[in-house]
Amino acid sequence: MVAPVAVNRRDTRRRFEQWVRNTGCEANLVSAVHNIKMGTVARVENPQAPREGQSVFALARGRTFEAGLVKDGGARLIEALQRHEVFETPDPGFLDFRTTANGGALADLDAAILRTEAFLRALAQDVPSGTDPAKRFEGVVSSATVRIPKGVMLPEATLIIDAITVTWVDNRPMISVGEIKTYSDRGGHTSRGDLAVARAQMGLYVHALQLVCETLGIHDRIEVSDRGFLVLTFPGSNVPSVRIGEELKYQVERARRGFDLLEKSAATLPELFGGERDGEDGDERVDESHDENYRDLVDVVLKAPTAFGDQCLSFCERADACFERALREGDGAILGDDVARFLNGLSLDRADELMGGSRPHSEAERDFLRRMRSPLDAEGARR
Amino acid sequence: MTTELDTTRRLRAWHEGRPQPRGEALNVHVGDDDDILCLSFVRMGGESLPWGVIVGGATTPEGKNRKPSSKSGSTPRVFTVPDPRNRDLVADMMIAVGREVLAHFGHPRYCPDQDESLSVYRFRQLWMPNPSHLEMLHSLAFAYARTRWERADVEVLRDFGLLANCLFVESQRPGQQTVVVASSALSSVYSFPTSPVREAHLGHQLAWFGRERTRATRLDAARAAEKFPVATALDPDFERRSLAPLVDKWNDAPRPDRVRLGKSHASAITKILSAELERRHDLVVDAIGLLRRDTRRPNSGLRDLVRIGRESFSKIWWDNVLKSMADDPDAPAYWPGLWGDVTAGSAAFAYHSRSAAAAEARQILVHGDRALQEEELLAGHGLRITVTGIAGRGSTWNASFDFPEIPSLKSGGSLSIAGAATHSSKSSLKIADFDLDARTIVLQPKWSAARSALGALGMSSDDQRWVGKVLVLVDDFPPDLTARLAGRAAKRSAHDFDPLALFKRERDPEPQEPADT
Ligand code: SF4
Secondary structure, rough: OOEEEEEEEEOOHHHHHHHHHHOOOHHHHHHHHOOOHHHHHHHHOOOOOOOOOOHHHHHHHHHHHHHHHHHHHHHHHHHHOOOOOOOOOOOEEEEOOEEEHOOOOOOOHHHHHHHHHHHHHHHHHHHOOOOOOOOOOOEEEEEEEEEHHHHOOOOOOEEEEEEEEEEEOOEEEEEEEEEEEEOOHHHHHHOOOHHHHHHHHHHHHHHHHHHHHHOOOOOOOOOOOOOEEEEOOOOOOEEEEEEEEEEHHHHHHHHHHHHHHHHHHOOOOOOOOOOOEEOOOOOOOOOOOOOHHHHHHHHHHHOOOOOOOOOOHHHHHOHHHHHHHHHHHOOHHHHHHHHHHHHOOOHHHHHHHOOOOOOOHHHHHHHHHHOOOOOOHHHHOOO | OHHHHHHHHHHHHHHHOOEOOOOEEEEOOOOOOHEEEEEEEEOOOOOOOEEEEEEOOOOOEEEEEOOOOOOOOOOOOEEEOOOOOOHHHHHHHHHHHHHHHHHHOOOOOEEEEOOOOOOOOOOOEEOOOOOOHHHHHHHHHHHHHOOOOOOOOOHHHHHHHHHHHHHHHHHHOOOOEEEEEHHHHHHHEEOOOOOOOHHOHHHHHHHHHOOOOHHHHHOOOOOOOOOOOOOOEOOOHHHHHHHHHHHHHHHHHOOHHHHHOOHHHHHHHHHHHHHHHHHHHHHHHHHHHHHHHHHHOOOOOOOHHHHHHHHHHHHHHHHHHHHHHHHOOOOOOOOOOOOOOOOHHHHHHHHHHHHHHHHHHHHOOOOOOOHHHHHHHHHHOOEEEEEEEEHHHEEEEEEEEEOOOOOOOOOOOOOEEEEEOOOOOOOEEEEEEEEEEOOEEEEEEEOOOHHHHHHHHHHHHHHHHHHHOEEEEEOOOOOOHHHHHHHHHHHHOOOOOHHHHHHHHOOOOOOHHHOOO
C-alpha cells in the first residue's frame, strides 16, 4: 500500500501542459496529477534515458531578459507597451509581485498570492470611484500569482503570470495577460509551435484569473480580457518586441475544458495523497529519489498503462521506453498516429504478415488489404 | 487521400524494412558541385544568432575520402566564437561567413574574378540540414539587413543580411530549388519506414540507408542517430556539461582582456563546436551523395523549375544588387520586407501567389512522374478516362471515366494528358460536356497535328489509335490565373495595398547597438 503523499500544488501550468500533450496515457495522467517527474520515472526504467530539460544558457537568458524588463520600475516593459499605445495615462504604474527566489521582494508564493488577491480586490473597489483617473491604477503588474480555487486532485493550482496590464474601459478595469519569451519575433515567420505554446499558457492564465475573480466575488467589476500580449525579442538582441491583441478565446476554452477533463480523469485515480509537499515553479531537477513515498509513486507511474503516440517524442522522457514497448506489442503508432488509425485495431505484426502474402482470416484483415491497394489499381481499365 | 497514400507507402516501407523510392523520378534538383554550398549553424540555447557556422561544398568530406572540390577549395570551413552573447564577435564571424556565401551567389563585390559585364545571375543552390537552419538565415537577415551599426565592414554584414533575407523569402515559394532543406528533400524522394515526426531528423533518415542487414538493426541505427541533434540547437545536457564551464571560464577574464586571455578556453570551445558542426555538414553532404547515387532519372520538369527559380531569385536579389551598386536615385533597389505578410492585403497577395507557385510546380512535375499523377488523381485533381470514339476529324473525343467516383468537372474547363508534356507544349483538352450518371465526357483536343517530342502520346488528335486508350488527365489551369487573382485580392482588400510595398524598405524599430546580455 502506498503511503499518502501530498499533491504538489506548485508548477501547475507545466503539469497541465504535460498532461494535455497526451491525455490518453494513464501514466502521463498520474505523473501530472501527482507531480511525479517523468524524467525520474524514465531513469528508473532506463538509467541512460535522455534528459530533456532546458538549456542552462536559455534559462539564464530568460531570467536576464525578464529582470531587464522589470528593473527600474518596469521602465523597459512599460516603454515597449507604450509604443503600442496600450495605456491612456502617460505615466503608467508598476507593481512587482515577484518572490525573492525570482529576484523580487516577497517572501514566498503564498505572500505573492495574498498580494495579488488584495490587489484585485482593491482594483474592484476602485470602480465606484473610478471616475477619478488620477487615483486609479493603470499600468503593469509583474508576476501576479493566483491559486485556482477548485478541483479534485488539483485542489489548489498555483500560477505565476509573467505580466498583466490594467487599463480602464468604460470606468471598469480590464486586465490583459502577457507572456514573456526570449525567442525572436520574426513577424509572420515566428515559430508557430513556440507561439502556440505561449498562447496556450496565456489562455490558462486568463481562465485562472476569471476563476479567481469569481471566487473573490468581483467578476462583475473586473474584466479579464480574452486578448493578451506577448513580449518577445528582436532577433539577435535583448530589445523587447511586443505583440498586442493576441486572440485567446479558444485557448481559454481549451484551458477550461482541459481542467474539467483533468479533474474527471484524476478522479478515477487511486487516492495517493494526503499532506503537503511544495516545490518551485519550473524546478525540474529536484532529486526526490531519497523520498520513499516518492519512489512508491514512481512505481505507480511505471505500472500505469501507456499510450504511445507521435506527440510523446516531443515532450516525454519515457518516449524511448514506450516506443520499445509499442514495438514489441506491434502497435502501429510507432509508424505514426495515422498508421495506428489506418490499422484500425490490427497489429502491425499482423499487417506485416498480410503484406507479405499471408491469407486474411477476418473481415478486418480483408478490409486492410483492400485499403492497402491503390484505388487506381482496384478496378477499371489499366494503362 | 494523399495522406492515406502516405500512410500506405509508409506501411510498405516498413514491410520492406528500408526506405522506398517515392515516385518514378527524382523530384528534387541536385546541382553540380559548383552550384552547391552547404551551410549549417549551431547556436547557444536562448540565442537567435549563431555560435558557430560551417560552410562547404557538396563533396565527400575528409576522413571519408574527403577531397577538395572545385568549389572554393572546399574543405568545409568552420567559424566559431567563444560566446555568442558578444555581438561584436558574432559580427566578426558573420563578416567572414558572409563573404563566402556572397561569393558563392556571385555578388560582384565578392567575386573579384567575375566579368561584371556579364551581369547575369547564375543559378546557385544552398543546402541546409533541417528547417531550423533556414530560420537562422531569417534571424541573420533581421540582425543585419538594415543595420546602421557603425563598425568596420558593416556593408558586408548588410549585403549578407539582404542575401539571407532574399534566400529566406525564396525558400517560401513552392517549387523553388534554390534553398534546399536536406531532410525535406529526402522526404519528398523516399517513403521512410518511420513516423513522420522522426523524419525531420536528417541523421535518422540517412541511417535507414545504412549497411545493417535487417529492419530491426536498421531501426536501431536510425534511433541511435537520432540521439545526436541536427537542428541549430545543441543538446541541453551536452551544452551544460561540455560547454557551459568553458564559457564561464572564458568570461572570467575582464571584458577587454577576454579574447587575449581566454585563448585556450576559446579553442576548447571551437573544438567542441567544430565536431557538432561537422556532423551536421557531413549529413548534408551524405544526403546529396545519396540523391546523386539514386538511379531514378530526374523529373523532366525540374529544368523548368530551375529556370523559374533563376528568374525569381534574379528578380528579388540579383537585380537589386546591381541597382544598389549602380546607386542611381531614379532606379532604387526594392528589397523584400523582413516581416512577412503584415497586412490583410499582403497576406491575400502572398496566399494567392504561393497557390499559383504551388499549382505551377505541380503542373510542371506531374507529367514527368506517374506516382505524382496518381497523387493528383487521388487528390481529386484529375480524371481517368478511356477514349471511346473520335469525331469531327479529331476535334471531339468521346470518353468514359472510371475514377474518381465523384469528379469535379466544369464545362469549359481544361485537362491535360498526364505524361504528354514538354517544357514548351502539352496535350490539353477542353471539357465540352459530361454526364455524371452515365460517367461519360466529351472533350475537345486543343491540338491537331502529331508532335514527335511527346513520344507515344504525341499522335495527331484524329489518330484512331487513341480509341481504347486509358489516359490519366490532370487539371490544367494556367497558373497566371491564380497570380492574377493575387493582384485582384490585394487590390480589393480594405488596405490600399500596393504589391510593391512588399519590396520596399521597412522602417522597423531595430536594435542596432552591439550589447552583451
Ligand atoms: S512516452 Fe509513454 S509515458 Fe510518456 S506520455 Fe507517451 S506513452 Fe505516456
